[in-house]
Structures are given as C-alpha cells and as structure tokens.
Amino acid sequence: MSTLLTISDLSWIIQKKSILHNINFTVSKGEVIGIIGPNGAGKTSLLRCITNQANMLVSKNISGSIKLKNRSIRQFSAKEIAQHFAVVMQKNDSIFALSVQDVMKMGLLPHKSLFSIDSDHDKAQIALALTKVGLSHALHSHFNLLSGGEQQRVLIARALVQASQILILDEPTNHLDVYYQHQVLQLVNNLNITVIMTVHDLNLASLYCQRLLLLNQGHLIADGTPEEVLTPQQLSQVFGLPCQQSIDAITGATQVSFYLKEHCVQNNTQNVMQNNRVSTP
Numbered sequence: 001m002s003t004l005l006t007i008s009d010l011s012w013i014i015q016k017k018s019i020l021h022n023i024n025f026t027v028s029k030g031e032v033i034g035i036i037g038p039n040g041a042g043k044t045s046l047l048r049c050i051t052n053q054a055n056m057l058v059s060k061n062i063s064g065s066i067k068l069k070n071r072s073i074r075q076f077s078a079k080e081i082a083q084h085f086a087v088v089m090q091k092n093d094s095i096f097a098l099s100v101q102d103v104m105k106m107g108l109l110p111h112k113s114l115f116s117i118d119s120d121h122d123k124a125q126i127a128l129a130l131t132k133v134g135l136s137h138a139l140h141s142h143f144n145l146l147s148g149g150e151q152q153r154v155l156i157a158r159a160l161v162q163a164s165q166i167l168i169l170d171e172p173t174n175h176l177d178v179y180y181q182h183q184v185l186q187l188v189n190n191l192n193i194t195v196i197m198t199v200h201d202l203n204l205a206s207l208y209c210q211r212l213l214l215l216n217q218g219h220l221i222a223d224g225t226p227e228e229v230l231t232p233q234q235l236s237q238v239f240g241l242p243c244q245q246s247i248d249a250i251t252g253a254t255q256v257s258f259y260l261k262e263h264c265v266q267n268n269t270q271n272v273m274q275n276n277r278v279s280t281p
C-alpha cells in the first residue's frame with residue numbers, strides 16, 4: 001500500500017500546555033483509521049493539524065512535519081487541501097441558514113471554477129449521496145431545522161459528493177441513533193477511500209476501523225489493530241476504569257467493557273476473570 005500521509009515529530013504547545021507531543025505515524029492509501037482516547041486527549045487537535053485548518057501549521061507553536069504524498073502540507077493551497085480532504089468536524093461554522101441542497105453544493109466547490117453552473121451530473125451526485133445517508137426526502141429542507149443526527153448525516157453526504165481521497169471525520173456517530181451509527185460507519189467503510197476519524201465508542205471503532213491510534217494527554221500511546229490497541233492494561237490506565245476485553249460472538253470483533261467495582265456481582269466477576277482478559281487501573 002502506498003503512503004499518503006506522513007506525520008513526523010508533530011508537537012503543539014498552547015499556553016505552555018502540550019496539546020500534541022512528538023506524534024509519529026504514517027497513513028497508507030485505503031486505510032480506515034480510528035483515533036481514540038479520553039476527552040481532551042488531543043484527537044480533534046490532531047485532525048485540525050492534519051488538515052492544516054486556518055493554515056495553522058505556520059504557527060510557531062506547532063513543530064514537526066505533515067507530508068501529503070511526500071509534499072509538505074504547508075505548500076498546499078486551501079483549494080488543494082479541499083480537493084484532497086473532505087472534512088466533517090464537530091463544531092460547524094454558521095453557514096447553515098441554508099437549504100440542504102445548498103449545503104450539499106458546497107461539497108462540489110473544490111472541483112469547480114467560479115460561477116460554473118450546476119450540471120445534471122452534480123444534481124445526480126447530490127441525490128445519490130443523500131440517498132446513501134437516508135435523507136433523499138430532505139433536499140429542500142432548511143439545514144438548521146433538521147435534528148442533530150440528520151444534520152450530521154447531511155454533512156457526511158456533503159463529504160461524499162466532495163469525492164476526496166481522504167475523508168476526515170470528527171466523531172461521525174455523534175448525535176446518531178444506533179441504527180444510523182452502524183449505517184454511517186458501514187457506508188464510510190464501503191467507500192474504499194482513506195478514512196481518518198475520531199471515535200468515542202471503542203466497540204464501534206473496533207468493528208469498523210482496521211487500525212486504531214490511542215491518544216492520551218497529547219501522546220500517541222498505541223498504534224495497531226483493534227486487538228493490539230484495545231488491551232485492558234492500556235485502556236484501564238488511560239480511562240481510569242477496570243476493563244475487560246472479549247471477542248464478540250456474532251461479529252468476531254475485539255470488544256471491551258468498562259465497569260465500576262461496585263457494580264460487580266461476585267460470581268460473575270470470577271467467571272469473567274477466568275474467561276476474558278481483565279485489567280484494573
């Protein structure tokens with residue numbers, strides 16, 4: 001697999017606090033990577049650096065390098081970045097006193113020249129993407145009148161029409177009910193493009209990501225398959241709760257569960273200890 005992104009010695013300090021500390025990893029074409037870790041670990045900050053939001057890599061507080069196809073990301077124009085990355089972040093700007101159709105059209109902008117007219121192909125792309133996220137009926141709805149979950153699905157559909165090589169998603173399952181959590185992550189998996197996303201739900205991350213990066217306090221603690229990263233020892237240390245790892249009987253995926261000691265039923269605990277990998281912080 002060819003390397004798309006190379007992150008080397010990436011560090012970011014704000015007000016003497018280390019937000020990201022000496023991060024190193026590469027991303028190969030076609031990988032689906034989940035970034036996991038507790039609140040404040042630096043997950044969103046890492047995504048922001050990778051996509052060089054607001055040209056932030058020029059900031060003197062950020063050191064190290066990010067290369068896209070062997071070229072420093074600092075050398076890419078905003079339009080080139082948008083051609084390579086489709087980004088759905090958690091905090092959206094106030095663009096959304098718009099119809100769903102207008103929000104979707106914004107996904108086509110990186111590939112268009114100024115004043116170019118919408119083609120039938122564009123309209124078909126928008127309709128297809130909305131159908132994929134179950135919102136074909138919402139084309140003429142006001143974006144800001146949709147529920148949080150529906151808005152999230154529109155933004156993912158907008159990223160789909162952008163047809164970029166790398167999809168960056170910050171908590172894509174936020175606001176989604178369990179049905180759409182699986183729908184959206186399955187959809188993302190079936191795109192056959194490179195995906196980097198932050199995910200809070202470790203079991204969803206395990207099911208849908210082939211590789212996980214575990215961050216804690218700005219440090220990259222582990223990088224590997226779900227089975228390698230979701231170890232009870234690592235997770236109980238990072239999240240501060242006892243943790244057990246098991247294999248899901250239906251999916252065969254590595255799964256983890258956390259619990260408080262107060263919630264353990266004595267006999268069950270002994271069985272669990274015997275059958276599964278368990279660790280306490």
Ligand SMILES: Nc1ncnc2c1ncn2[C@@H]1O[C@H](COP(=O)(O)OP(=O)(O)OP(=O)(O)O)[C@@H](O)[C@H]1O
Nearest residue numbers: 014015019037038039040041042043044045046198
């Ligand atoms: N612009 C900023 N100014 C000051 N501190 C910041 C800034 N951006 C991020 N931080 C701090 O950096 C740390 C990492 O934040 P970040 O949003 O990347 O964490 P996260 O892992 O995505 O958290 P969450 O799971 O809660 O979304 C936090 O302590 C946050 O307060």
